[in-house]
Amino acid sequence: MSRGHCILSHGFESGSDATKVTALAEAAERLGWSHERPDYTDLDARREVSPLGDVYARVERLRGLAQTAAARGPLVLAGSSLGAWISGQVSMEVPLRGLFLMAPPVNMHPAPPLQAAEVPLSIIHGWDDELIPAADVVAWAQPRRARLLLVDDSHRLAAHVEASAEAFARLLETL
Numbered sequence: 767m768s769r770g771h772c773i774l775s776h777g778f779e780s781g782s783d784a785t786k787v788t789a790l791a792e793a794a795e796r797l798g799w800s801h802e803r804p805d806y807t808d809l810d811a812r813r814e815v816s817p818l819g820d821v822y823a824r825v826e827r828l829r830g831l832a833q834t835a836a837a838r839g840p841l842v843l844a845g846s847s848l849g850a851w852i853s854g855q856v857s858m859e860v861p862l863r864g865l866f867l868m869a870p871p872v873n874m875h876p877a878p879p880l881q882a883a884e885v886p887l888s889i890i891h892g893w894d895d896e897l898i899p900a901a902d903v904v905a906w907a908q909p910r911r912a913r914l915l916l917v918d919d920s921h922r923l924a925a926h927v928e929a930s931a932e933a934f935a936r937l938l939e940t941l
Contacts, residue, residue: 768798768799768800768839769797769798769799769938769941770839770840770842770863770941771801771802771835771838771840771842772790772791772841772842772843772844772938773801773802773803773831773832774787774791774794774801774802774803774844774845774849775787775803775804775806775824775845775846775848775849775850776803776805776806776845777845777846777847777848777849777850777869778810778818778848779807779810780846780847780849781805781807782804782805783803785924786846786868786923786927786930787844787846787849788803789927789930790844790866790931790934791803793934793935794934797935797938799842799938802831802835804827806819806824806849809821809824809827810824810848818848821852824848825856828852828853828856829856829860832856833860836860836861836862841860841861842863842864842865842866842937842941843856843864843865843866844867844868844934845867845868846869847868847870847871847921849868850871850880851870851871851874851880853867854881854882855881857881858882863886863941864885864888864937864938864940865885865888866888866934866937867887868889868890868891869890869892869895869897869898869921869923870889870891870898870906871897871898872898872902872905873902879906882910882912884910886940886941887910887911887912887913888912888913888915888933889903889907889912889913889914889915890915890917891903891914891915891917892916892919892921892923892926893919894918894919894920895921896920896921903916904916913933913936913937915929
């Protein structure tokens with residue numbers, strides 16, 4: 767029997783088989799959590815909507831999956847970059863046990879600033895993130911008392927895939 771369910775959302779122009787969400791899925795499975803990795807590539811391709819594709823359709827897709835999963839039992843949302851932003855937005859509307867954000871865009875104009883439900887929150891972010899300044903993430907995380915891991919890496923966190931999976935596993939172990 768599963769301890770709960772995790773929905774793992776990939777970043778912009780990535781995919782459901784991306785390295786980081788795959789590593790998170792393996793960590794979840796090891797700890798007895800079921801998981802799914804929605805594919806948003808069709809929505810990312812909608813450049814006529816915005817340079818980041820159809821962000822609000824991403825939110826709607828995740829909301830529908832999360833509502834269904836939350837009705838069945840404990841739910842954790844996790845995401846990378848744009849996947850982190852949509853996970854935060856949906857966390858405000860669906861009952862969650864925890865939230866895990868990788869390289870979260872705390873200010874993604876013209877969209878509203880990142881939000882997050884008052885649930886256990888863990889973040890991993892690169893000191894040298896070229897898109898989202900680490901100082902902005904620190905300032906966002908501080909009033910929320912989030913667990914924050916800053917690593918010597920860029921936005922993609924390519925050198926810290928395993929560290930991301932370990933940080934996610936630590937969050938799951940506390941729930």
